[in-house]
Amino acid sequence: MISLQKVLDSVLCLAFPQPCHVCGGEVDGLSYGVSCSNCWAETRLFDSGTLTSCYKCSYFFGEGGESKRQFYCSFCSEDTFDLVRCVGLYEKALMKTVLHLKNVPFVPKYLQELIVKTFQLAPFEKVDLIVPVPISKVRLSERGFNQASLLAKPLSKMTKIKLDETALIRHIHTKRHSPGMDKKARQMSVKQAFSVASPEKVKGRNILLIDDVFTSGATASNCAIALKEKGALKVYVLAVARAFII
Ligand SMILES: [Zn+2]
């Protein structure tokens, strides 16, 4: 059944067509955000079951993931987080949506639904609290919003799991990670960047961190160190896009 929202989205897109940030064609529904439905369909998502990835950190090995065997990469064994699940690979529609979200505080409905689906399929134990990966005060004042919070809000609303945007704080304004930085450099840049503002909120709880892109795991691992030092039990991560690099 076609929902009224979908009809409305299509009508609005006919009235105000905008080019797809991936292929330059027309976006055929507001719910798709900055990419057309074709480019979304071409973006590789983990729920397809056809991608082989690390069971712990979702490091992407390649296509053909029908096997039920659990694979582990050698990069995440020291990382403090417990499990990472991502909507899909950092490419095409997901990449353009994430990049757009850094400037425009809008999470398209289609992505909201994919986040919820990813959460539902993830083998997490009961999650008590959703915590967006914080940005520093400096960056917050530059950008005006934390994109991880925007991604976390609809998930919290739809799952009715409490959201806490202040439990974790980022007190060091680190340089943006560049593709040329290796894992060690990324780890050094975020080491001790995070602390827990309200330990009583995380003690004895399973925490789900939300982020836009998962790259080396250095940020998530340092968040997990801070949370576990204050008594958090499990620290899971849900990110929109999984970068290919380590
Ligand atoms: Zn397109």
Ligand SMILES: [Zn+2]
């Ligand atoms: Zn791994």
